[in-house]
Amino acid sequence: MIDKISPSLQHAIAGLRDGASIMISGFGDAGAPHELMEAVIEHGASDLTIISNNAGAGETGIAALIKANRVRKVICSFPRQAASHHFDARYRAGQIELELVPQGNLAARIQAAGSGLGAIFTPTGYGTLLAEGKETREIDGRNYVLEYPIHADFALIKARAGDRWGNLIYCKVARNFGPIMAMAAKTTIAQVAEIVELGALDPEAVVTPGIFVNRVVQVAPLTVAAAA
Template sequence: MIDKIAASIDEALQDVPDGATVMIGGFGTAGIPNELIEGLIRQGARDLTIVNNNAGNGDHGLAALLKTGRVRKVICSFPRQVDSHVFDELYRSGKLELELVPQGNLAERIRAAGAGIGAFFCPTAFGTELAKGKETREIGGRQYVLEYPIHAELALIKAEAGDRWGNLVYRMSARNFGPVMATAAKKTVATVHRIVELGELDPEAIVTPGIFVNKIVKIERVATKAGGFRKAA
């Protein structure tokens, strides 16, 4: 019987190796799998390459992971914002490597990995520092830059609901990078707020099929100071 439900986050992440490339879903704070990031911090893997749209906010989530000093490199499209002081300090002191990738290219490079595409030409970044050292080619009178896929050993994503086969649905903008990252990693771990019975999810509404998911872990919604619950981002 196929059952991808893990008893805990620690169980789901126990075998993350040092030197792994880890994709982490989310767009800003929407869809960030904070509980999985905390689990990765507890797990202790070092020399990591992190792939995310951003490079952390404040002192929590991805920023907390960077603060441990166990991340060697960040691949992202938007590293700096008003509260990215952890990233700023590490990068400026030479303790963290950055590969800056335009957002559309980032999504397509991840998608290409999942689709088995060896490389692709894209016009974005031609003539800029981001194209330095890369092959370029004129196609149909327009200049293009050769880009390669981004593969990962692990993807950490946040979904709204899933079943024991690993089929996932998302909540609104929390969907963002999760679906493509799930296809591009050797192992995908997802948190969900609801685990439903097989057949309860409408097949037409399933965004990430279970074939791309290895483990799911149920988490609770986070209570707010006002006594209510914060909606899943």
Template sequence: MIDKTVASADAAVADIHDGATVMIGGFGTAGMPDALIDALIAQGARELTIINNNAGNGDSGLAALIQHKRVRRIICSFPRQADSQHFDAAYRAGEIELELVPQGNLAARIHAAGSGLGAIFTPTGYGTELAEGKETREIDGRHYVLEYPLHADFALIKAHQGDRWGNLVYRKTARNFGPLMAMAARCAIVQVDAVVALGELDPEAVVTPGIFVQRVVELPASAAEGARA
């Protein structure tokens, strides 16, 4: 019997090792798997490479992971905003490396990894500092930059509902990078509001099929908030 459910967030992230590359879903705080991140902080893994759209907000979630000095390198498209003080402090102190990737390229490179592509050519970044040292090519009169896929050892994502096979549905914009990251990681760990019985999810609404998911942990909103208290 296939059952990918895990009893707790702590158990779900227990084998994330020092130096791992971890994709974390979320667009700002929308779709951010806060409870899984809190469990990762408690677990203690260090020297992590994080792939995320942002570099943390306020004092929770990814920002707290940076504050606890667990992140060695971050690959993201939007590292600075009004409440990114923990990233700012770490970057200015030379404690964290940054690879800045335009948002479209970030999604395309994650998608390339999940699709098994060796590389992609994208026009975004051509003629800028982001293209320095990279292969470029003119195709049909337009200039492109060669970019490589972004793979990960683990992905931490959040979905609205899942079943024990790992099929997932998302809630509105909380979906964002989740489906792509589940495809691109060796081990996708998903925080869901509810685990439902097989057959309860409308097949037409399933965005991420269970084949891309390895672990599902049910963390209703109230429980997740209590874990951060």
């Protein structure tokens, strides 16, 4: 019987190791798996490469991972926000590496990994510092930059609900990077607000099929807001 439900957050992240690459879903707080990130801090893994839309803000999530000195490199689109002081401090001190990727390219490169593509050509970044040293090509009169897929050892994502097979549905804008990250990682771990019986999810509403999910852990909704 297929049963991907983990009894706890720490059980869900079993196998996490030093030096791992981790995709983390979210656009701001929407779709961000805060509880899974807290579990990573408690676990103690370090020298991590974080792949996400941003480099964290405030004192929670990715910012907390950076504050705890667990992150070696960040691959993201928006490293600096008004409250991204932990990333700023470590970057200026030369203690963290940054790979800046335009947001559309970030999504496209992650999707390419999940789709099994060897590389993609994108016009974004052509003629800028981000294209230095990269192969370029003119196609139908337009210039493109060759970019390679972004894979990861783990993906930590947040969904609205899931079942024991790992099928997932999302809540509105919280469906941002989660679906493509689930396809691009060796191990995908999803935290959900609700685990439902098999067959309870409308197949037409399932966004991430269980084939892309390895573990599902239930986390009570609004715990982050309550803690704040």
